[in-house]
Amino acid sequence: MGFGTVSRGGSSRWPDQRLCTVEMGPPCHTSCLSRRKSSSSPKIKVDLDSSTGIAVMKFQSPPVNSLSLDFLTEFCISLEKLEMDRSCRGVVVTSALPKIFSAGLDIMEMYGKSPERCGEFWKAVQEMWLKLYGSNMVTIAAINGSSPAGGCLMALTCDYRIMAENPRYGIGLNETQLGIVAPFWFKDTMVNTVGHRTTELALELGLLYSAPDALRLAWWTSWCRRTRC
Numbered sequence: 001m002g003f004g005t006v007s008r009g010g011s012s013r014w015p016d017q018r019l020c021t022v023e024m025g026p027p028c029h030t031s032c033l034s035r036r037k038s039s040s041s042p043k044i045k046v047d048l049d050s051s052t053g054i055a056v057m058k059f060q061s062p063p064v065n066s067l068s069l070d071f072l073t074e075f076c077i078s079l080e081k082l083e084m085d086r087s088c089r090g091v092v093v094t095s096a097l098p099k100i101f102s103a104g105l106d107i108m109e110m111y112g113k114s115p116e117r118c119g120e121f122w123k124a125v126q127e128m129w130l131k132l133y134g135s136n137m138v139t140i141a142a143i144n145g146s147s148p149a150g151g152c153l154m155a156l157t158c159d160y161r162i163m164a165e166n167p168r169y170g171i172g173l174n175e176t177q178l179g180i181v182a183p184f185w186f187k188d189t190m191v192n193t194v195g196h197r198t199t200e201l202a203l204e205l206g207l208l209y210s211a212p213d214a215l216r217l218a219w220w221t222s223w224c225r226r227t228r229c
């Protein structure tokens, strides 16, 4: 499947300044509650605070938030709904599970399935990327756990990234370590963030980075010491 032109940002919902901090705590006052809209699908929970215009999209698909066809479909529908809500200016994607942001593409979707099902799955992967990359909202990945391969793609596709520091959390396009090749547009998304040389090395070796190492290579807008964002 080819790609059309992707528009990125360019709406009044974009702030002029780079966004460096994200308020992710509970509502400060009960009056805030009335301005919160929540929706939940089996794998994704969305909370939109209309007073700030910030939505938090939490992945809740145990054990590892793998990107199955169902997950990707729910993700695209949730993002579309936020896109249509003019009160929403930005969205934070994060995980409700401990230790895992997303394990990437669901391996079980790529094994023993019919060509039709494979086609549907692959289209959903591309759709996720197109919708996230082309979003008019400010998109932020709050990476509170491991994020290999497709999980890393999702984070790289956002405008900004913040990662929790924990030596057990790794992020990267590690497909080479798995004996598969990262598709060219996975690679391009990484090049856009960290440049050619770093991407070349990372993909050749299938590297997973810790938060401080990734920060050194300019992956992040910010990082935090708390293990849970």
Ligand SMILES: CC/C=C\C/C=C\C/C=C\CC/C=C/CC(=O)SCCNC(=O)CCNC(=O)[C@H](O)C(C)(C)COP(=O)(O)OP(=O)(O)OC[C@H]1O[C@@H](n2cnc3c(N)ncnc32)[C@H](O)[C@@H]1OP(=O)(O)O
Pocket: 063, 064, 066, 099, 100, 102, 103, 104, 105, 106, 107, 108, 109, 110, 111, 118, 119, 121, 122, 146, 148, 149, 150, 151, 175, 178, 180, 181, 182, 183
């Ligand atoms: C169909 C395609 C058709 C056309 C496309 C054409 C071309 C495209 C070709 C190739 C695509 C290339 C792109 C690939 C991108 C990807 O994302 S591939 C997926 C890569 N991800 C991984 O390999 C992740 C592997 N998992 C881990 O490293 C660890 O599980 C993780 C660090 C995430 C968590 O570790 P831990 O907390 O110790 O948990 P466990 O390892 O014990 O795992 C718990 C259970 O979760 C299952 N699981 C883990 N990862 C996945 C996954 N990606 N998909 C499905 N299931 C997963 C794991 O098996 C355990 O299950 P169990 O409890 O044993 O039942």
